[in-house]
Amino acid sequence: MEYCNTIWDPHTQQQKLQIEKIQRRAARYVSNRYHNTSSVTDMSDLNWAPLEVRRIRYRLIFFYKVIHHLVAIPYSNLLIPVDTRTRHTNPNSFRHIQTSKDCYKYSYFPRSITLWNQLPTTFTTADTVDGFKSIIPVSALIPIFTP
Template structure:
């Protein structure tokens, strides 16, 4: 460009998200979890004597937004990446409750605080965005090859008529990108949620659903840490 040879790079930040030539989010998640952990370390040093309410507010205001910025797009599917993010919240739960006893269950402490897992929150965010796209509340269109020509032929009492085609993916990267990963979950949602009259009502219902005992029905498959990216 203008006589200067441009250097190639495998990954580079753009609008706060680390884009990679391999189309995976490993570098971005490493950056996000590292930044969130450094913020948590700062809060632990300075707010350890504060009431639990203050520590909770600090976490939800300063750390969780870092862990969730643009997460509807880069929602990870490798277990190692999911664990990397959840590890920060688990440490934050210890900090908020002041309970560092080894025999204490972090899962129970998290439930007492009313915190869903970050994976559950990302799923709720993805589905809420899809609801807005479906109802043309945002300037994003669903690709035409996902839209069925006729009413879905498979319909049970637990499904709905607002279903989309499921496209077979040949790679894990494409399979776990936004539309291919979200549409199968959307198709499985109860009609009472899909037909919500507003995005806020949908968001409330979907948060309750993914935080419930039924959440595993909607989480989808997770690739183990040792699996290949290809």
């Protein structure tokens, strides 16, 4: 279920619920509790994070690789550093991409920039990919990106 999730990440609530439903069924199956149980309880018993948070983590790891030239994706015309800083932005923030079309608004770069800009400075200043991965475990992202 995590294959290509950095690029294909549903943005409608209906699509998100359909994917989460698959994970909840899997949790029941793995727990050998097919009926009369809460799938959310099974997921917490298995220490499984919500798929949405896991997709955010993979998206941010890939974004880290893009901005540090570890993958061959041209981005110079898409990622423009923010000129002004506030106490609420990290020093590695990028300017939001303005778009009026949902098909582009919810595509990889616009959504990734929004997520990246929400990260604390300590997350965005990692020296290596492995360092970045260790800084952003799923448990650290849950309070940042879930309501």
